[in-house]
Amino acid sequence: MSDLNTQEIFKAMAGIMSEVDYIAKDQKNQQQGFMYRGVDDIYNSLHRLFAKYGVFMAPEVLDKTREERTTAKGGVLAFTCLRMKYTFYAPDGSNVSCIVEGEGMDSGDKSSNKAMAVAHKYALLQVFMIPTNEIKDQDAEIHEIKSNVSKIIEAADAYAMGNKSVIFDFMEYWGPLDTEQKIKLNGSFPKGAASKYKAALKDMESAFFGTCSDIVDGIRDAMERDDTSSAQELVTGLGAYNKHVIWNMMEPKQQEYMKKLNGKGSA
Numbered sequence: 001m002s003d004l005n006t007q008e009i010f011k012a013m014a015g016i017m018s019e020v021d022y023i024a025k026d027q028k029n030q031q032q033g034f035m036y037r038g039v040d041d042i043y044n045s046l047h048r049l050f051a052k053y054g055v056f057m058a059p060e061v062l063d064k065t066r067e068e069r070t071t072a073k074g075g076v077l078a079f080t081c082l083r084m085k086y087t088f089y090a091p092d093g094s095n096v097s098c099i100v101e102g103e104g105m106d107s108g109d110k111s112s113n114k115a116m117a118v119a120h121k122y123a124l125l126q127v128f129m130i131p132t133n134e135i136k137d138q139d140a141e142i143h144e145i146k147s148n149v150s151k152i153i154e155a156a157d158a159y160a161m162g163n164k165s166v167i168f169d170f171m172e173y174w175g176p177l178d179t180e181q182k183i184k185l186n187g188s189f190p191k192g193a194a195s196k197y198k199a200a201l202k203d204m205e206s207a208f209f210g211t212c213s214d215i216v217d218g219i220r221d222a223m224e225r226d227d228t229s230s231a232q233e234l235v236t237g238l239g240a241y242n243k244h245v246i247w248n249m250m251e252p253k254q255q256e257y258m259k260k261l262n263g264k265g266s267a
Contacts, residue, residue, distance in 0.1 A: 007094035012053040013127075019049055022131040037132070039121040046124060054091040059084055059120070062099065066111070069206065075213045079206075080104050080111035084119040088127075098123055107213055107249045122179060152185065156200035159207075167208045172239035174201075212242070216249045223257045232261055 023037045023045050050056065063083035068076050080103070087097040102119025104111040124130070155170040177185070189197045215234050222231035235243055235258075247255065 008090035008092045009055070009088060009094040009096055012055050012090045013088060013096065015053050016046070016049045016055065017128050019052075020045060020128055020130055024132055039117050042121055042124050042130070045130070046128070055088055057086050057088045059086055059116070061085075064112075069210055075107060075217050077105065077107055077209055077213045078109075078111040079209075080115045082112065082115040082119055084116065084123070086120070086123045086127075098127055100126070105209055107216065118179075152201065153189075153197060155204065156197050159200060159204055164207065167204050167211065168238060168242050170204055171208045171245075172241045174205075175241040175245065209245070212246050212249060215246055216254070219246075219250065219254055219258070223254060228261055231258065 023041050061082055062085050065081045067079045069079070070076055082102050082104075083099065084102060085097055085099050087095050089095045100119045100123045102115040102117070102122070104114025104116075104118060106114060151173060152170075155166050158166045159170075174182075218234050219231050222228070222234070235246060238246070247258075250258070
């Protein structure tokens with residue numbers, strides 16, 4: 001093995017890191033109202049620098065788990081988790097790798113695609129430490145985490161007591177959080193109860209997506225009957241995130257139907 005100082009990949013990676021600018025969360029999700037930076041933001045920022053330093057990367061799927069769940073109305077919802085290895089190569093053949101995980105959910109055949117996109121996005125963000133240009137007050141962040149953990153515990157306890165409707169209010173808060181925020185919250189549960197609440201989170205997420213899939217099936221049935229009141233009733237009272245998830249599960253013809261009913265671009 002050649003000396004590390006002579007391998008081009010390390011110099012190239014450091015060069016890319018020195019030149020990449022921050023990527024602000026300047027895109028707004030119109031349905032949920034939160035700010036984000038998408039995978040295309042990352043590609044647009046890094047593509048020129050990869051070409052300049054002669055670096056390319058190759059993906060490899062190390063492990064895949066896929067679970068299909070049948071909804072009450074017979075629909076299928078696919079959950080896919082991928083363990084991905086990304087290897088960065090320099091012109092001299094030297095390389096470095098990282099391993100990340102990505103999760104994706106879809107009612108069609110796109111759950112793996114979504115999981116790969118998430119894994120790739122966070123691999124690039126973490127390897128090159130791309131900042132958002134946001135300055136956070138640490139004291140305020142600690143207070144926020146404690147407050148949010150309390151919300152999760154309250155929702156999980158209510159769900160365990162049989163209040164299934166709590167999943168919609170819970171997901172309205174939990175769904176828009178990014179991976180980093182969810183990891184912080186998962187690590188902040190009270191000692192001795194962490195496993196309980198992590199399992200409750202998984203159960204509530206699963207129930208939520210299954211229920212959303214049932215709502216999509218109901219909209220499809222209402223559309224076939226041209227029962228506009230039933231279609232609108234299925235989404236009445238739901239929050240922006242809930243509607244966003246349902247919207248993304250619908251087929252294009254269902255989306256077009258709901259647009260005409262509401263006179264706007266979402267359910």
